[in-house]
Amino acid sequence: MLYAVLCYNSEDAVAAWSREEEDKVMSDLAAVERKYAAAGKLGPVARLMPTTAATTLRKSSGESFIVDGPFAETKEQFLGFFLVDMETLDEAIAFARELAVANPGVGAYEIRPLRVFKPGGSLEAL
Amino acid sequence: MSELSWIDLALSSARPQAMGALLRYFRDLDLAEEAFQEACLRAVRTWPEKGPPRDPVAWVIFVGRNSGIDHLRKRARQEPLPPEELLSDLDDVEGDLAERLDGSHYRDDILRLLFVCCHPELPATQQIALALRIVSGLSVRQIARAFLVSEAAMEQRITRAKAKIAAAGLPFEVPDAASRAERLGVVAAMIYLVFNEGYSAGEARRADTPFCEEAIRLSRLLLRLFPAEPEIMGLTALLLLQHSRRSARFSADGQIVLLEDQDRSLWDRRAIREALALIDKALRHRAPGPYQIQAAIAALHARAETAAQTDWEQIDLLYQSLERIQPSPVVTLNRAVAVSKRQGPQTALDLIEPLADRLSGYFHFHGLRGGLLQQLGRDREAHDAFERAITLATTAAEAGHIRQHLDALARDIAVTAK
Numbered sequence: 079m080l081y082a083v084l085c086y087n088s089e090d091a092v093a094a095w096s097r098e099e100e101d102k103v104m105s106d107l108a109a110v111e112r113k114y115a116a117a118g119k120l121g122p123v124a125r126l127m128p129t130t131a132a133t134t135l136r137k138s139s140g141e142s143f144i145v146d147g148p149f150a151e152t153k154e155q156f157l158g159f160f161l162v163d164m165e166t167l168d169e170a171i172a173f174a175r176e177l178a179v180a181n182p183g184v185g186a187y188e189i190r191p192l193r194v195f196k197p198g199g200s201l202e203a204l
Numbered sequence: 205m206s207e208l209s210w211i212d213l214a215l216s217s218a219r220p221q222a223m224g225a226l227l228r229y230f231r232d233l234d235l236a237e238e239a240f241q242e243a244c245l246r247a248v249r250t251w252p253e254k255g256p257p258r259d260p261v262a263w264v265i266f267v268g269r270n271s272g273i274d275h276l277r278k279r280a281r282q283e284p285l286p287p288e289e290l291l292s293d294l295d296d297v298e299g300d301l302a303e304r305l306d307g308s309h310y311r312d313d314i315l316r317l318l319f320v321c322c323h324p325e326l327p328a329t330q331q332i333a334l335a336l337r338i339v340s341g342l343s344v345r346q347i348a349r350a351f352l353v354s355e356a357a358m359e360q361r362i363t364r365a366k367a368k369i370a371a372a373g374l375p376f377e378v379p380d381a382a383s384r385a386e387r388l389g390v391v392a393a394m395i396y397l398v399f400n401e402g403y404s405a406g407e408a409r410r411a412d413t414p415f416c417e418e419a420i421r422l423s424r425l426l427l428r429l430f431p432a433e434p435e436i437m438g439l440t441a442l443l444l445l446q447h448s449r450r451s452a453r454f455s456a457d458g459q460i461v462l463l464e465d466q467d468r469s470l471w472d473r474r475a476i477r478e479a480l481a482l483i484d485k486a487l488r489h490r491a492p493g494p495y496q497i498q499a500a501i502a503a504l505h506a507r508a509e510t511a512a513q514t515d516w517e518q519i520d521l522l523y524q525s526l527e528r529i530q531p532s533p534v535v536t537l538n539r540a541v542a543v544s545k546r547q548g549p550q551t552a553l554d555l556i557e558p559l560a561d562r563l564s565g566y567f568h569f570h571g572l573r574g575g576l577l578q579q580l581g582r583d584r585e586a587h588d589a590f591e592r593a594i595t596l597a598t599t600a601a602e603a604g605h606i607r608q609h610l611d612a613l614a615r616d617i618a619v620t621a622k
Contacts, residue, residue: 088214091217099209184260
């Protein structure tokens with residue numbers, strides 16, 4: 079089963095990480111990624127810019143209009159995601175737990191099975 | 205990350221909104237600060253054991269407000285403290301508290317908190333100090349170190365600034381659209397000052413005082429409150445772009461490295477990408493303003509892979525529109541750099557000579573003038589201009605940079621004399 083593991087946290091708190099905290103979290107996360115990539119279970123990984131960089135297109139009855147900012151103002155923001163291929167939900171939860179250890183503090187991981195997946199072309203990695 | 209450090213992060217990101225709300229309740233900066241401090245102390249005591257509250261901001265506001273009320277009561281010699289268990293056990297109330305108390309207010313709360321730091325009677329340095337102390341929560345020691353004064357002196361300055369604000373009366377009416385826009389402009393200017401204070405210093409002595417990071421944080425905060433304001437997008441983009449060059453602006457021995465000589469691989473690409481995204485968003489509004497134009501200029505530098513690929517024509521045009529919107533001799537001086545690249549040093553020199561009266565006390569005027577004269581082979585005049593610049597330098601790095609020019613000139617002049 080393909081799962082998206084969606085990461086939520088306060089972007090204020092994440093933006094306030096020191097350089098050392100940032101580097102530590104990223105390298106710990108990378109270690110988890112390497113492990114699952116080696117097992118052929120890790121797909122695309124994305125980290126999103128702050129919600130201030132977002133633009134939202136709202137549609138209602140055929141019309142659409144553009145709003146600056148994220149789709150909804152929330153206390154914790156959608157900050158990034160991992161796509162993984164897991165045998166069971168338990169395995170996906172175990173993966174999320176490892177992410178939580180690599181990136182401690184508050185926040186949440188939503189584990190959401192995929193219905194459709196189109197890997198797409200070859201986007202350049204950032 | 206240790207437990208205490210995530211609590212620190214949660215409290216410091218709660219600070220602007222919580223302080224804004226507490227200031228609205230108590231209408232007194234000192235009382236609001238004390239109340240916030242008290243709430244933080246209780247958070248450090250109770251969160252590790254009970255786990256973080258669902259809504260840390262609401263928790264801090266609630267506990268802070270109770271502690272402030274309590275303080276007022278004690279002052280009035282009334283009832284004793286309520287037991288801490290009652291205050292700490294907030295699981296049931298915090299949910300709707302945020303909505304009930306703050307849902308509709310928090311934007312104006314935070315704007316007011318920022319705005320009171322920008323009182324027009326306060327000199328720029330005090331506005332900066334106050335904003336960093338009250339909104340960002342930097343310690344007096346950190347701020348004092350950045351301004352190269354003693355902690356006691358900075359404490360005194362901040363106390364005086366607060367007294368001045370209190371005497372002038374805090375703006376508690378809910379602003380209408382026009383005064384909200386005016387406040388926004390004033391606050392944006394203050395955030396720019398905070399950034400510049402960090403940026404223009406740039407030396408090791410200020411490396412551990414994160415003024416630039418704080419300014420970017422405040423600017424993002426403002427943008428979240430006013431997500432459709434293109435000038436705030438421009439401001440945030442401008443700060444990100446300037447800051448993206450931080451690792452390339454100084455050599456290992458603290459010398460200034462000019463933009464055209466910087467190692468562009470050291471530029472922070474992540475910050476640049478975010479800035480470009482913000483500029484794209486701002487352009488959609490078709491309402492250009494000074495911050496957007498300056499950001500667009502900085503973006504042209506960021507987009508050039510080498511200094512030689514810089515689009516000086518577009519930069520010249522952007523400076524021209526900046527001159528129209530916000531005429532100032534400093535803008536013209538900056539445009540002269542683009543003009544010198546396109547049309548040569550003589551045209552640039554002709555452009556800046558009329559500014560001599562107004563910019564006679566400005567380091568960069570004499571620095572640029574010296575550089576242009578040097579390119580024209582007028583070494584003696586260049587030497588005099590650099591000499592003038594060096595007396596106006598405000599940092600050792602600026603002085604050191606001009607010293608290099610003077611040394612190079614001295615060699616040239618010596619060679620010519622032989």
